Amino acid sequence: MYGANVIICDGILIFANKQLLDMMDMKVFIDTDSDIRLARRLKRDILERGRDMEGVIKQYNQFVKPMFDFYIQPSMVHADIIVPRGGENKVAIDLIVQHVHTQLQTKGFKFRSKLVKIFNDQPLPSSMQILPPTTQIRGMHTFIRDKDISRDEFIFYSKRLMRLLIEYAISFLPFKMQNVETVPSVVFSGKVLNCDKICGVSILRAGETMEQALCDVLKNVRIGKILIQTNPATNEPELYYLRLPKDIKDYRVILMDATVASGAAAMMAIRILLDHEVPEENIMLCSLLMAVSGVHSIAYAFPRVLMITTEVDPEVNDKFYILPGIGNYGDRYFGTESYD
Structure with missing residues (x-):
């Protein structure tokens, strides 16, 4: 982070803290379809962690999805930009990059002058x-x-x-x-x-x-x-x-x-x-x-x-x-x- 002109903070609960929210110049929520989220979890837990499908689905329905619906999804209200399809959405990524460049030019890196x-x-x-x-x-x-x-x-x-x-x-x-x-x-x-x-x-x-x-x-x-x-x-x-x-x-x-x-x-x-x-x-x-x-x-x-x-x-x-x-x-x- 030393000398960084742009700092990107990532986390599923990143919008939960008001103090952090107030420090952010742009807030982005990466939205992914629930079927894709489940498919990714099945692939990871079965292939990488050796768990069975029944146990993964039970945990997903009992804990993971309810917690997402209760804690994560409501935080979308704080987002300036909601990006569907994640990293595959090249148009959204280009728009975010352009906005970051505009912010940098506006701020002008005047830390030392201050x-x-x-x-x-x-x-x-x-x-x-x-x-x-x-x-x-x-x-x-x-x-x-x-x-x-x-x-x-x-x-x-x-x-x-x-x-x-x-x-x-x-x-x-x-x-x-x-x-x-x-x-x-x-x-x-x-x-x-x-x-x-x-x-x-x-x-x-x-x-x-x-x-x-x-x-x-x-x-x-x-x-x-x-x-x-x-x-x-x-x-x-x-x-x-x-x-x-x-x-x-x-x-x-x-x-x-x-x-x-x-x-x-x-x-x-x-x-x-x-x-x-x-x-x-x-x-x-x-x-x-x-x-x-x-x-x-x-x-x-x-x-x-x-x-x-x-x-x-x-x-x-x-x-x-x-x-x-x-x-x-x-x-x-x-x-x-x-x-x-």
């Missing part, structure tokens, strides 16, 4: 942590934001900034006290990480540039990948590839993306992690640069996800670039910018 307009006037949420703005941090931002900087320098200063960001992010993980004996045989009271399983998950492709900084800071960290890219026809994020540890639900996850503008891709990635049973409070989103709209969208949807960045910019333009921003980070880093 996100950037909702929360702009509110203060930053408490789940947002920004790297302290030292002179060094400001200097690196000056370099990577400069449109005339060379690609080598852009990569060099980006990597420096990533390392500082990851080190800052690690400070929000749980630590515990631990005493160690120094070389002169004196006890030193220090701290060590109080979590054994940490996994970095990069949102490809720009998030992959942050993996090395994470590996430099955490020796035994595991790495997962999620490929989410914007569909050029709709400007909406879509999921193309997914590789996560099988036991990722037991990990603290550092989710990495170079920039967060509308927040749509990050929200999709967080949803994927939640569907893999990662607790929301165990997810930390790290990004070099975020926009106010993306921060608020993520905080509203996932209030227990900690967000960490080096700076938050105020605006996003109609192409979903952060302003003043750094342009398309992935293109600048990998040298794939178009100058047409």
